[in-house]
Amino acid sequence: MSRILVIEDEFAMRHALEDLLTSQGHRVITAADGAIGLERARTERPDLVLLDVMLPKVDGFTLAAELRKTGCKVPILLLTARGGVDDRVTGLDAGADDYLAKPFDPQELLARVRALLRRVERAGALVERVRLGEVDVDFIRQTARRGVETLHLTPKEFAMLRMLVEARGGVVTREQFLDAIWGYNAFPTTRTVDTHMAGLRAKVEEDPAQPRHLLTVHGTGYRLVGDSRPGEAGGEGERVDGA
Numbered sequence: 001m002s003r004i005l006v007i008e009d010e011f012a013m014r015h016a017l018e019d020l021l022t023s024q025g026h027r028v029i030t031a032a033d034g035a036i037g038l039e040r041a042r043t044e045r046p047d048l049v050l051l052d053v054m055l056p057k058v059d060g061f062t063l064a065a066e067l068r069k070t071g072c073k074v075p076i077l078l079l080t081a082r083g084g085v086d087d088r089v090t091g092l093d094a095g096a097d098d099y100l101a102k103p104f105d106p107q108e109l110l111a112r113v114r115a116l117l118r119r120v121e122r123a124g125a126l127v128e129r130v131r132l133g134e135v136d137v138d139f140i141r142q143t144a145r146r147g148v149e150t151l152h153l154t155p156k157e158f159a160m161l162r163m164l165v166e167a168r169g170g171v172v173t174r175e176q177f178l179d180a181i182w183g184y185n186a187f188p189t190t191r192t193v194d195t196h197m198a199g200l201r202a203k204v205e206e207d208p209a210q211p212r213h214l215l216t217v218h219g220t221g222y223r224l225v226g227d228s229r230p231g232e233a234g235g236e237g238e239r240v241d242g243a
């Protein structure tokens with residue numbers, strides 16, 4: 001099951017897409033204009049966005065470009081009513097991953113959705129480990145060690161760290177942590193995130209009072225900074241991912 005955001009102003013089309021995707025076991029979030037769509041894409045962290053081009057308030061091209069500008073990597077399938085080459089090129093340039101011209105065959109839409117979701121799964125599965133200073137974290141085996149010393153991270157701490165690695169240096173907000181890790185049915189506060197981050201820092205950082213890797217972004221959330229020592233890989237830690 002994946003979480004799919006459908007941004008479409010046309011009532012009948014929006015509901016047809018919702019029914020179609022729900023029938024395949026997906027959870028569907030909808031937005032009827034570009035402004036709400038942009039907000040939901042940011043706050044709900046969907047696995048895929050179906051994006052209409054002609055939308056009130058914020059059009060599909062602008063929306064896709066806005067998401068990419070802020071580092072959001074969610075796959076976007078653009079639904080265009082116009083079949084012109086220019087439109088498709090503009091859409092792909094704006095950051096869409098694929099496009100489909102209306103009217104479309106539902107089976108073709110589902111095939112493209114499956115293809116995009118497979119791509120995400122592959123990319124996600126490749127985030128296997130990260131190295132932060134002397135600390136090695138293996139997300140597959142859920143182990144962390146500093147040299148020979150084993151660090152006992154909780155599942156929530158592993159999940160938080162993984163989200164930060166996947167954000168590639170971008171900010172992960174407290175709300176995003178809560179939505180992804182604690183879920184919608186729990187009632188933690190944003191303070192919960194800070195408490196768990198303090199726990200993670202205590203284990204991973206050499207000096208938790210002056211963190212070098214798990215940095216606070218004032219009023220927003222956290223971001224991850226890796227090492228950039230000569231001869232060592234990356235400014236984002238030595239991550240293995242699908243980039």
Ligand code: CA
Pocket residue numbers: 008009010052053054055
């Ligand atoms: Ca439309």
